[in-house]
Amino acid sequence: MEPRNDVLHLVIEFKRADSDSSWPLPTRGSEGASGLDLSAHLDAPVQLAPGEIKLIPTGWCVAIPLGYEGQVRPRSGVASKRGLTIINTPGTIDSDYRGEIFLAMINLSSVVQTLTRGERLGQLVISKVARPEIILKETLSDTVRGSGAFGSTGS
Numbered sequence: 001m002e003p004r005n006d007v008l009h010l011v012i013e014f015k016r017a018d019s020d021s022s023w024p025l026p027t028r029g030s031e032g033a034s035g036l037d038l039s040a041h042l043d044a045p046v047q048l049a050p051g052e053i054k055l056i057p058t059g060w061c062v063a064i065p066l067g068y069e070g071q072v073r074p075r076s077g078v079a080s081k082r083g084l085t086i087i088n089t090p091g092t093i094d095s096d097y098r099g100e101i102f103l104a105m106i107n108l109s110s111v112v113q114t115l116t117r118g119e120r121l122g123q124l125v126i127s128k129v130a131r132p133e134i135i136l137k138e139t140l141s142d143t144v145r146g147s148g149a150f151g152s153t154g155s
Contacts, residue, residue: 012126013063017041017100023059026124035073035123038103042117048107053087055102056115064095064126071125072103078121083109086122093124 014025026036040046041059048054064070070093074085087106103122107113115121145152 010065010068010126012065015061015063017057017059017061020059026058026060029120033123035125037075037120038072038101038122038124040103040115040117040119040121042115045117046115048084048105048113048115050107050110050112053104053106056105056121058101058103058122060101061098062093062101062124063098064093066095067129067131068095068126069093069129070101071127072101073123073125075120075123082113083107084113084115084121090125095129 016023023041026038029037038058041057046054062070072086072091073089079085084105084107087104091104093101105121
């Protein structure tokens, strides 16, 4: 029997956050990429000092279907080569949010970093979300681990 590799078809609607009609839609860097690249939608370069956090606009609003979320993540090359990452990784975009997507960038390097228009800084991954029924209980089922917290299963 042949293995099957189905790609889930899902429609995600984007809207420009302003009147910049030349701003390109987010795209995948390759056929197998799971995320859509998000670029800095800047009018002028932005300086980011070591340890500094700034919200960087992407120029896009998105309509994510109920039952899904958008996860905003850093791009690995930008993080490993420049020390720039997204502070709230992954950042969540709820299905009912319709405002502009911003990237909460932090400079973890020891030098000032300059962000420029069109620079790909983040990526948007769409993920299915479980919407569980919440039940209040007096006790929970026992497990071997129990209430062991940080480090309780080894280093």
